[in-house]
Amino acid sequence: MAAVMLSSGRKLLQTRFPRPPVRSGSARPSGFFAPSEGAMLPAGSFRDRLAFITGGGTGLGRAMTMVLSQLGARCVIASRKLDVLQETAGEISSQTGNQVHALQCDVRDPQAVARCVDQMVALSGLPDVIINNAAGNFICPTERLTPNGWRSVTDIVLNGTAFVTLELGKRLIQAQKGASFLAITTIYAESGSGFVVPSAAAKAGVEALYKSLAAEWGRYGHRFNIIQPGPIRTKGAFSRLDPTGTFEKSMIDRIPTGRLGKPAELANLAAYLSSDFASWMSGAVIRFDGGEYVSMAGEFNELRKVTPDQWKMLEAMIKGTKGS
Ligand SMILES: CC/C=C\C/C=C\CC/C=C/C=C/C(=O)SCCNC(=O)CCNC(=O)[C@H](O)C(C)(C)COP(=O)(O)OP(=O)(O)OC[C@H]1O[C@@H](n2cnc3c(N)ncnc32)[C@H](O)[C@@H]1OP(=O)(O)O
Numbered sequence: 001m002a003a004v005m006l007s008s009g010r011k012l013l014q015t016r017f018p019r020p021p022v023r024s025g026s027a028r029p030s031g032f033f034a035p036s037e038g039a040m041l042p043a044g045s046f047r048d049r050l051a052f053i054t055g056g057g058t059g060l061g062r063a064m065t066m067v068l069s070q071l072g073a074r075c076v077i078a079s080r081k082l083d084v085l086q087e088t089a090g091e092i093s094s095q096t097g098n099q100v101h102a103l104q105c106d107v108r109d110p111q112a113v114a115r116c117v118d119q120m121v122a123l124s125g126l127p128d129v130i131i132n133n134a135a136g137n138f139i140c141p142t143e144r145l146t147p148n149g150w151r152s153v154t155d156i157v158l159n160g161t162a163f164v165t166l167e168l169g170k171r172l173i174q175a176q177k178g179a180s181f182l183a184i185t186t187i188y189a190e191s192g193s194g195f196v197v198p199s200a201a202a203k204a205g206v207e208a209l210y211k212s213l214a215a216e217w218g219r220y221g222h223r224f225n226i227i228q229p230g231p232i233r234t235k236g237a238f239s240r241l242d243p244t245g246t247f248e249k250s251m252i253d254r255i256p257t258g259r260l261g262k263p264a265e266l267a268n269l270a271a272y273l274s275s276d277f278a279s280w281m282s283g284a285v286i287r288f289d290g291g292e293y294v295s296m297a298g299e300f301n302e303l304r305k306v307t308p309d310q311w312k313m314l315e316a317m318i319k320g321t322k323g324s
């Protein structure tokens with residue numbers, strides 16, 4: 001039983017509003033929005049190109065490395081855990097036949113970033129494609145956050161992206177070589193979000209950095225774009241943002257396309273933005289979230305739960321209103 005309330009809080013009418021049928025995440029709408037996971041661009045789109053992907057050993061970084069490698073790129077993946085990187089590099093290059101190098105690098109340390117770039121240059125040269133994907137995050141009420149907790153996330157996300165971008169940008173400018181830079185942020189970089197405050201602040205900083213450089217470094221042949229993904233299952237993200245699995249269903253329920261994204265879908269978008277097909281695209285911020293952001297934002301979007309019978313009744317009530 002539900003009631004229509006007046007703004008005074010008084011009940012206008014009581015009627016039976018049956019609870020909407022429980023929507024399992026993969027039910028209803030996802031039938032319309034089945035993912036396509038093969039490489040989208042023509043074979044060879046990245047032939048003779050070198051791509052540098054931070055955090056390329058796991059999750060979305062791994063998926064982006066896979067698709068770029070499938071499309072002919074040589075890849076260098078970099079993060080803290082060399083064993084993880086080496087395993088991924090071996091798996092991808094044995095599938096695609098293209099070189100994937102693994103380099104240890106903590107992006108929080110500018111000297112480590114410079115050493116990593118030295119190693120990459122010695123191995124393969126300067127990259128044509130740079131993807132700043134490495135990140136740290138965890139849910140935490142902000143009043144429980146220590147200065148070191150704040151630092152650990154913002155150092156990886158904002159400072160790490162800045163150190164990689166500065167190091168490579170300066171060397172590319174010196175070498176007069178153009179490049180595509182891509183940053184992976186998140187939909188709440190725009191809105192902010194409680195409980196992931198260092199991540200929200202740092203991702204917003206990354207977006208400002210990339211939009212600024214899109215304006216400043218176009219003259220050096222550098223493009224800067226941003227993808228804001230919505231939820232895509234990876235161990236790294238879900239173990240830190242939904243460790244009990246409690247929030248997943250309500251999250252899927254508010255996504256109009258009725259499902260999580262797939263790493264390969266994100267990877268195809270990243271490949272497009274990093275390719276020559278997108279050579280006129282710079283300073284773009286692409287939200288890639290199955291509609292979740294607008295679904296959360298719209299004042300009346302909860303009315304999706306109203307049934308056809310309830311609409312008949314609401315319409316009659318509205319039409320029956322006389323005067324103001
Ligand atoms: C339904 C919801 C599910 C999913 C939602 C999906 C989509 C919505 C949008 C999603 C956006 C996702 C954004 C992401 O960035 S996901 C990427 C996740 N991947 C990672 O985080 C990988 C790397 N992370 C790490 O290595 C660590 O988590 C960390 C903490 C970032 C860094 O590790 P490090 O070893 O350097 O740091 P520690 O020494 O462990 O800790 C440093 C500092 O932080 C404090 N800390 C750590 N964890 C927590 C916690 N959970 N709560 C509070 N504080 C924490 C730790 O205590 C240390 O502080 P001090 O004690 O020293 O003061």
Ligand SMILES: NC(=O)C1=CN([C@@H]2O[C@H](COP(=O)(O)OP(=O)(O)OC[C@H]3O[C@@H](n4cnc5c(N)ncnc54)[C@H](OP(=O)(O)O)[C@@H]3O)[C@@H](O)[C@H]2O)C=CC1
Nearest residue numbers: 055058059060079080081106107134135231232234236237
């Ligand atoms: N999955 C999702 O739903 C969403 C993800 N994102 C973003 O997508 C990107 C990838 O996340 P996802 O794949 O899900 O999660 P992962 O945890 O798998 O990826 C994070 C990567 O960052 C690397 N990394 C962390 N700290 C450092 C560091 N100090 N130096 C170098 N590398 C580091 C990790 O490698 P290592 O531990 O070896 O250092 C890891 O490979 C991130 O930018 C994240 O914010 C955004 C929105 C949604």
